[in-house]
Amino acid sequence: NNNILITVNTVVFHQHFPRFFTFINLLSCVICCWSIASVMSSTKKDEKPKPEDAKKDKDKEKEKEKVDKAKAEKKKVPTKVQLEKWSSSINSLLADPEGVAVFREFLVELEADGEEGEHTKYIDFYMECEEYKARFKALEDKAKEIFDEYLAVGADKEVGTSGKSVEIGDKLEEEGLEGVTIFDEPQRKVKQKLADGLYINFCLNIKNRLKL
Numbered sequence: 001n002n003n004i005l006i007t008v009n010t011v012v013f014h015q016h017f018p019r020f021f022t023f024i025n026l027l028s029c030v031i032c033c034w035s036i037a038s039v040m041s042s043t044k045k046d047e048k049p050k051p052e053d054a055k056k057d058k059d060k061e062k063e064k065e066k067v068d069k070a071k072a073e074k075k076k077v078p079t080k081v082q083l084e085k086w087s088s089s090i091n092s093l094l095a096d097p098e099g100v101a102v103f104r105e106f107l108v109e110l111e112a113d114g115e116e117g118e119h120t121k122y123i124d125f126y127m128e129c130e131e132y133k134a135r136f137k138a139l140e141d142k143a144k145e146i147f148d149e150y151l152a153v154g155a156d157k158e159v160g161t162s163g164k165s166v167e168i169g170d171k172l173e174e175e176g177l178e179g180v181t182i183f184d185e186p187q188r189k190v191k192q193k194l195a196d197g198l199y200i201n202f203c204l205n206i207k208n209r210l211k212l
Helices: 002-016 018-046 051-073 080-086 090-094 097-113 120-151 164-174 184-196 198-210
Strands: none
Touching: 080 090, 080 097, 080 198, 090 097, 090 184, 090 198, 097 120, 097 198, 120 164, 120 184, 184 198
């Protein structure tokens, strides 16, 4: 009887105060969601990496370090043909990127007991000059391409600049762009300095390796 009475009263109350019951339902949902979130957060904090997983990760890192170290230490061994070519003349050496790399390594070894950059600065300067000239050559080729396309007499896209076009064309043909030879003299002297000293030591080292 008491249960029936409570049910009847609840129904009556719900009919008269529907907003109150809506508020109660919403409040219940909020409390429920908050409880679930708290439990999940607590569980996540309590989770700890398993010792087995941590060990696996550590082993993987060590293995990766070993592989990276092996790659860094692995150097390409020059062939007999290459060594003979490099020792034939300094021009043959400087024309071969691999030869330059081996020569520089040799210079670094010479600096082991001395001042850093004492010997390598010469080959570094020489190669920087070569790179500069290569870039300048590319610009020169681009300048000629622009001239042929827009300024040359009868060009497909001739823009017309009176007599200036002829002057530019003659200059490109005879002189090229100014500045390409700016380092030629100091570069020549550095090359001779290498040839008279460090290159000779390098060749002696090659002969020892070839047992000549």
